[in-house]
Amino acid sequence: MDTQNLSGLDLPEKEHKILEAAIKVFSEKGFSAATTSEIAKNAGIAEGTIFRYFKTKKDILRGILVHTINIISGKLVLSSIEKILAASDGKDVRTILKEVLYDRLKLVDSVFPMARVILTESLFHDDVREAIYQNIISPAVEMFKVFLAKAIERGMIRDDIDPEIVLRSIMGNAAVFIAQRKLFSDKFLMEDMDKELDKLIDVIMYGIAVKNPDYIKSDKDLT
Amino acid sequence: MDTQNLSGLDLPEKEHKILEAAIKVFSEKGFSAATTSEIAKNAGIAEGTIFRYFKTKKDILRGILVHTINIISGKLVLSSIEKILAASDGKDVRTILKEVLYDRLKLVDSVFPMARVILTESLFHDDVREAIYQNIISPAVEMFKVFLAKAIERGMIRDDIDPEIVLRSIMGNAAVFIAQRKLFSDKFLMEDMDKELDKLIDVIMYGIAVKNPDYIKSDKDLT
């Protein structure tokens, strides 16, 4: 087991070390401000060696991108969510949603440093953005839609709003949850995770309004 | 009226033009990859002139930061939300929330380019991050908490969950809403804004679960 979770996909050891070092330096300084000499120093190799494995600095970024996509869309990862969905009969949405969210959060934890790098750089590099969209976002959205369709079909989730809205709400809540844990992390401990997740799901499921207020006048269809 | 909404705070015309140009170039390439020569070209001035107004390139970024903070925390902006809250008696949360969100979304629209620059760079510059936290996030959170406390007091919002969770849910939903509109904006038109906002608020208020399902077993307190 190594610190940056680059393991598994049989890369040459040196290439592996370069990617690890690059993830560290890129996430601290950003792609442009990072220097190949600092990456080399962090990887414990000579600067010239970098260019045996990657033609250009930009190529290192692409290496990180490809590697991240491989991890996220790899069989191991995909199958775990499919397993959850397959075994979902009889459980309520709350339980399933918790299992799915927990699974995804663990994944985010494990790839966070590299995901952060490629997401940040996607703001400035069209090719990176496009690759992320095609290989991560789009499939993830599709997968979630399948899950939602099932849940709606079984009457577990409202059918009077667009699935996109449901998706957006789950995504939004999860995103802020992650951002808070990762960017202002000092305060948040792993032990609280379970309780925190319960609260998160509760608010996603039932919203912030009081449960049975008298002053809600109409339930007009908003679709 | 000018394109980048830098107006109002009586800056010298040249300084103004430099900031506008810098916002454009920084948001396209990021701070590090942006060059002072390109900023000068965009501002229609000589490169040397930049350094009459800003000691260093980093100083231009600070200029954008200060300017953004001034706009967001300026009297004009603050007061509009206070007005909404002051006139909130008798209205339901939904209406108030819509007014507040609409007000904030308009604000985000008007400062988006510069906000994007300083948020992105806050990842790499501690001083920028600290200034954003102290001058924007922290006061905004405080203000929202006052609003929530009032709403909870009046029985309009659940009191069985932490206000932080409520805040996070609103923030998260709003963030994804903005991100979708701004980053994949082609699809979204301004006319749909009102309808979209209704849907957004609906899901924030009532969640994604079916309204009155029989299979919800317990309503245990999650606080």
Add this chain to the structure above:
DNA sequence: AATTGTAGTGAGTACTCACTCATTTTTTTA
């Protein structure tokens, strides 16, 4: 008209960085 002050200029400067390549070190092969 002469002088002073100010804003603007852009070629020049010192320096940094991605990338190269002649040389050295290590590994493989015979």
Add this chain to the structure above:
DNA sequence: TAAAAAAATGAGTGAGTACTCACTACAATT
């Protein structure tokens, strides 16, 4: 073990950068 091949090295290179400064243009003041 010797020769050949491959891998690794790091000083060197040139393109490009942030920033400087000697100068110009022109307005205000005397």
